[in-house]
Amino acid sequence: MTTSHFHDATNTDNRIRPEALSSVSETMLMTLYMHALESRRPDALIRDPYAERLVGQIDYDFSHFKIDDDDQAGACVRLRQFDRFVRTFLDVHPDGVVVHIGCGLDTRFDRVDNGQVMWYDLDMPPVIELRRQLLAETARYTMIASSALDLAWLDLVRTQNNRPFFFVAEGVFMYFTNAEMQRLVLALHERFPGAELVFDVCSPLIVGIQNLKLKLMKADFRMRWSLHHYDALEQWAPGIRLLEPWYYVDIQESIPRLQRIKTLFRLFPPLGKGMVLLHYVLDSPT
Numbered sequence: 001m002t003t004s005h006f007h008d009a010t011n012t013d014n015r016i017r018p019e020a021l022s023s024v025s026e027t028m029l030m031t032l033y034m035h036a037l038e039s040r041r042p043d044a045l046i047r048d049p050y051a052e053r054l055v056g057q058i059d060y061d062f063s064h065f066k067i068d069d070d071d072q073a074g075a076c077v078r079l080r081q082f083d084r085f086v087r088t089f090l091d092v093h094p095d096g097v098v099v100h101i102g103c104g105l106d107t108r109f110d111r112v113d114n115g116q117v118m119w120y121d122l123d124m125p126p127v128i129e130l131r132r133q134l135l136a137e138t139a140r141y142t143m144i145a146s147s148a149l150d151l152a153w154l155d156l157v158r159t160q161n162n163r164p165f166f167f168v169a170e171g172v173f174m175y176f177t178n179a180e181m182q183r184l185v186l187a188l189h190e191r192f193p194g195a196e197l198v199f200d201v202c203s204p205l206i207v208g209i210q211n212l213k214l215k216l217m218k219a220d221f222r223m224r225w226s227l228h229h230y231d232a233l234e235q236w237a238p239g240i241r242l243l244e245p246w247y248y249v250d251i252q253e254s255i256p257r258l259q260r261i262k263t264l265f266r267l268f269p270p271l272g273k274g275m276v277l278l279h280y281v282l283d284s285p286t
């Protein structure tokens with residue numbers, strides 16, 4: 001566990017104010033807050049002391065987020081599952097390279113650090129500017145201020161090319177168009193053959209429901225990418241393969257707070273299968 005790259009948080013008069021964030025980027029404050037709230041619960045699904053620490057350091061009225069218990073539990077099992085994917089990769093490739101696309105203020109590096117991984121956190125420039133005030137780079141931890149869609153960033157991580165790569169994007173790709181996704185995935189496939197990619201995506205039905213909610217909330221952004229068939233990326237280039245889908249309904253353990261939503265998902269399978277984490281490998285064509 002690495003804590004040394006957190007800037008000093010002892011002076012609460014110097015809390016940091018987020019500036020110039022887009023509405024999409026502001027959603028990262030909500031996930032951060034959910035992770036912090038969850039950590040304090042006696043029945044916490046995740047422990048994320050770093051999220052608690054960052055919430056304390058940021059000058060923002062987090063209380064205006066009306067957080068639903070189900071949504072918080074859902075966000076936390078999602079985080080937990082993403083962490084598991086990364087840990088499994090690092091168990092096999094302890095000195096691998098992880099690129100966290102659209103990292104927001106998530107501190108996955110600190111949660112999963114094995115002392116060897118080379119880690120890149122990438123997000124839009126205003127987000128990284130905020131991150132830099134909270135966290136410092138180290139020899140194994142680098143921040144990249146760039147849109148994921150401006151592919152010049154690929155050159156910044158290519159120096160590690162002899163090490164296996166893992167790209168992870170949580171709560172991000174649904175804001176891109178299909179054409180943007182195709183361009184990004186094909187570039188990763190071409191430049192990092194053999195890399196693994198894990199991300200979450202929804203069916204068109206769920207995206208429709210989410211966009212209705214965003215409209216009612218008068219949000220100025222919408223979800224744009226959805227998949228009818230979760231193996232669809234395999235058609236984009238030979239060698240791209242879906243390794244496994246992970247569904248919320250697959251959770252075996254009993255989580256009382258998720259029971260209501262799990263029952264709904266079981267009764268209406270299109271809802272249950274409408275939200276998924278996908279684990280792909282971007283192999284060269286055989």
Ligand SMILES: C[S@@+](CC[C@H](N)C(=O)[O-])C[C@H]1O[C@@H](n2cnc3c(N)ncnc32)[C@H](O)[C@@H]1O
Pocket residue numbers: 024025026027028031032101102103104105106122123124127146147148149169170171172175
């Ligand atoms: C819902 S937040 C998720 C943040 C983080 N992954 C988490 O789970 O807490 C969406 C994130 O995607 C980032 N994002 C949106 N468009 C992006 C782009 N074109 N390139 C990089 N990041 C982007 C936002 O700035 C924001 O941090």
